[in-house]
Amino acid sequence: MSNALILLIALLIDGIIGEPKWLWSRIPHPAVLMGRAVGWMDDKFNTGDKKKQSGILALIALCVVAGIIGILVSNLPDSGTFQTLFVAILLAQKSLAQHVTAVARAMRLSTGDGRMAVARIVGRDTRSMDDSAIARGAIESAAENLSDGVIAPAFWFLLLGLPGLLIYKITNTADSMIGYLAPRHREFGWAAARFDDLVNWIPARITAVLIALTHGAHTKWRAVLRDAPLHRSPNAGWPEAAMAVVLNVALSGPRSYAGEVREFPFVHNEGHHALTANDVDAAVAALWRTWIALVLICAIIALFI
Numbered sequence: 001m002s003n004a005l006i007l008l009i010a011l012l013i014d015g016i017i018g019e020p021k022w023l024w025s026r027i028p029h030p031a032v033l034m035g036r037a038v039g040w041m042d043d044k045f046n047t048g049d050k051k052k053q054s055g056i057l058a059l060i061a062l063c064v065v066a067g068i069i070g071i072l073v074s075n076l077p078d079s080g081t082f083q084t085l086f087v088a089i090l091l092a093q094k095s096l097a098q099h100v101t102a103v104a105r106a107m108r109l110s111t112g113d114g115r116m117a118v119a120r121i122v123g124r125d126t127r128s129m130d131d132s133a134i135a136r137g138a139i140e141s142a143a144e145n146l147s148d149g150v151i152a153p154a155f156w157f158l159l160l161g162l163p164g165l166l167i168y169k170i171t172n173t174a175d176s177m178i179g180y181l182a183p184r185h186r187e188f189g190w191a192a193a194r195f196d197d198l199v200n201w202i203p204a205r206i207t208a209v210l211i212a213l214t215h216g217a218h219t220k221w222r223a224v225l226r227d228a229p230l231h232r233s234p235n236a237g238w239p240e241a242a243m244a245v246v247l248n249v250a251l252s253g254p255r256s257y258a259g260e261v262r263e264f265p266f267v268h269n270e271g272h273h274a275l276t277a278n279d280v281d282a283a284v285a286a287l288w289r290t291w292i293a294l295v296l297i298c299a300i301i302a303l304f305i
Contacts, residue, residue: 018094070163
């Protein structure tokens, strides 16, 4: 089976079935195992005076192990089946859509419910959020995780097969755990953060293009080019800017982390600032439009290559 055909089937499995709770309540999800591996590296080697060097070596070790596992699975008898299952498990389309939809449903109950729901998918302070801030957080999470959880894994699998996908996932997991600029991880997590920026550079921009094209917003691409660099992340700004343009909403902007307000600029500031649950629903619809485009692309590649 070609990588494109494997990815096509995996996308359909993930889009239809998602994350079966009955399975992952009994055995650890591969992403959980990756998190444990990163945590073990952090506990074991984030010490001493050469934390940056230790972090570089730790990331290299994690990537080598991930790559070897990918090579071994790829060479199993009937490897196409095993690879399809691996890829489907490591994609996150349906679960992402479900988590974002849950925020819209909670908002319709009360602001407090909305805060609790969005707290599950964002890292910022949520206790004082109004409805607009709740919706903005959910939409930003939808855009960024569409890139990190769907487009980027698909891209690296198409390009480098299962080893490429597993190396991407362990890097992304490491970045999410130790890549922040907290004092403990400022040195040790440097390599994870920088390598994650590198491996997401192309997928983030592909995500922005797909969001724009699937909504007929290619004529507004200048707005995406203008606003993506305003984002604090070199990559997240691209899918967020595209999502902001197609929904005509203002994203990013001021928010609080650990009690400290950060005055980030708005992305697509001319979009409306008073957001509602309907805007969150529109973002979920955009996720599925983009997913359909990815499925069609994989089908075309599988058919002709």
